Amino acid sequence: MDKEDQKLINYVDNNKEELCALVRKLVSIPSINIPGERVGKQLEVGNFLYKKFREMGLNNVHFQDVYPGARNILGETPASSKEIGIVFNGHTDTVHIKNMTIDPFAGSILNGKIYGRGTADMKAGLAAAIIAVKAFLDLNTNPSKRILLAAVVDEEGLGRGTNKLISEGVKAKYGIVGEPTCFGGRLKIAIAHKGRAELEVTVKGKASHGCEPALGLNAISKMSDVIKAIEGKLSPKLNTKSHPLLGVPTVNIGVIQGGTQANIVPDRCKIKIDRRTLPGETLASILSEIEDVLEQLRGKDPDLNVSVKVAKSTLKRKSEPMETSPDEKIVKVAKWAVECVSGVSAGIWGSPGYTDASPMVNKARIPTIVLGPGRVGHTPDEYVHIAEVVDCAKVYALIIKSICT
Numbered sequence: 001m002d003k004e005d006q007k008l009i010n011y012v013d014n015n016k017e018e019l020c021a022l023v024r025k026l027v028s029i030p031s032i033n034i035p036g037e038r039v040g041k042q043l044e045v046g047n048f049l050y051k052k053f054r055e056m057g058l059n060n061v062h063f064q065d066v067y068p069g070a071r072n073i074l075g076e077t078p079a080s081s082k083e084i085g086i087v088f089n090g091h092t093d094t095v096h097i098k099n100m101t102i103d104p105f106a107g108s109i110l111n112g113k114i115y116g117r118g119t120a121d122m123k124a125g126l127a128a129a130i131i132a133v134k135a136f137l138d139l140n141t142n143p144s145k146r147i148l149l150a151a152v153v154d155e156e157g158l159g160r161g162t163n164k165l166i167s168e169g170v171k172a173k174y175g176i177v178g179e180p181t182c183f184g185g186r187l188k189i190a191i192a193h194k195g196r197a198e199l200e201v202t203v204k205g206k207a208s209h210g211c212e213p214a215l216g217l218n219a220i221s222k223m224s225d226v227i228k229a230i231e232g233k234l235s236p237k238l239n240t241k242s243h244p245l246l247g248v249p250t251v252n253i254g255v256i257q258g259g260t261q262a263n264i265v266p267d268r269c270k271i272k273i274d275r276r277t278l279p280g281e282t283l284a285s286i287l288s289e290i291e292d293v294l295e296q297l298r299g300k301d302p303d304l305n306v307s308v309k310v311a312k313s314t315l316k317r318k319s320e321p322m323e324t325s326p327d328e329k330i331v332k333v334a335k336w337a338v339e340c341v342s343g344v345s346a347g348i349w350g351s352p353g354y355t356d357a358s359p360m361v362n363k364a365r366i367p368t369i370v371l372g373p374g375r376v377g378h379t380p381d382e383y384v385h386i387a388e389v390v391d392c393a394k395v396y397a398l399i400i401k402s403i404c405t
């Protein structure tokens, strides 16, 4: 660390209160996003950030209309070069507040933690990035390359906010997504995560009266053969593939639907499969794997009428796996920054959850890391450790200086 780095660290230390107040303010504005339900509250948090970005002195502060009731807010630092060194992507929406055991919007502070919906996922990450950027503006040490702050909507829904950011042509040398990565209490740098696809397998049979089952073809019985084959043949095959950070791809049969009442032979049975994918696996490749299993079954049972398709939800949001090379400069710089701030070596990590880093890497082709305060979101008592938020703001500031100067 040089003198300038130390100034940034000191700035964050001297502005801890402002950072905490910002997290609490963001948490106090409800921005619940339940897929399928229209909740306009994402607008309010957007309006607050628009004002904040302008007050801070960011340039080119503007909205991107994503869908009714939801707009991204963007702003960038003034810089001599037009090039954007880092785009910080932070989502402003949260999951629902059902079954929460704390006041979701109070931002209460207890034992060094801020409590509330969206603290860890991920209003604290966004606040830390804002304070890190503000450090450069307030210290008048603007790096030559620009820093773009992108507060996006709908990450908890269909990912339309980041898709809009990308379709509007976002370009940057590197990206940071500030989702929580302090799992186990240590700030980690996620450079990979699995993708997710939902598949539906349907078996068609023939209905008949329950008293004469031989006249029908029981779709539920046939489906039991299909389930056995998927678990018996596909799962072992997936266990042979492995990624150093992500482990093996998985398949889970999570829903079964079939039949209408006990005295009717069911003519239809459907299962829904959650498939977590590794980098290199595609929708086409996972479909053809299941198709192979089904084809073997069809060969043994000519009566079996079975088909597989990709679920509509997956077609709407293609949640592809994400991977950034550990050799990218952003990864090396982040490692150095975490070590400077925390004093311990930074873990390079594969994150268990899906994030907007996926479209940033796969569609926008921006090498991106996931790094942020908090351990896990979506919980009934969601919270973030203040010390992690402060450390993260310092880490962001050091990364920005190193990449953008």
Ligand SMILES: [Zn+2]
Pocket (backbone or CB within 6 Å): 091, 121, 122, 155, 179, 377
């Ligand atoms: Zn999130």
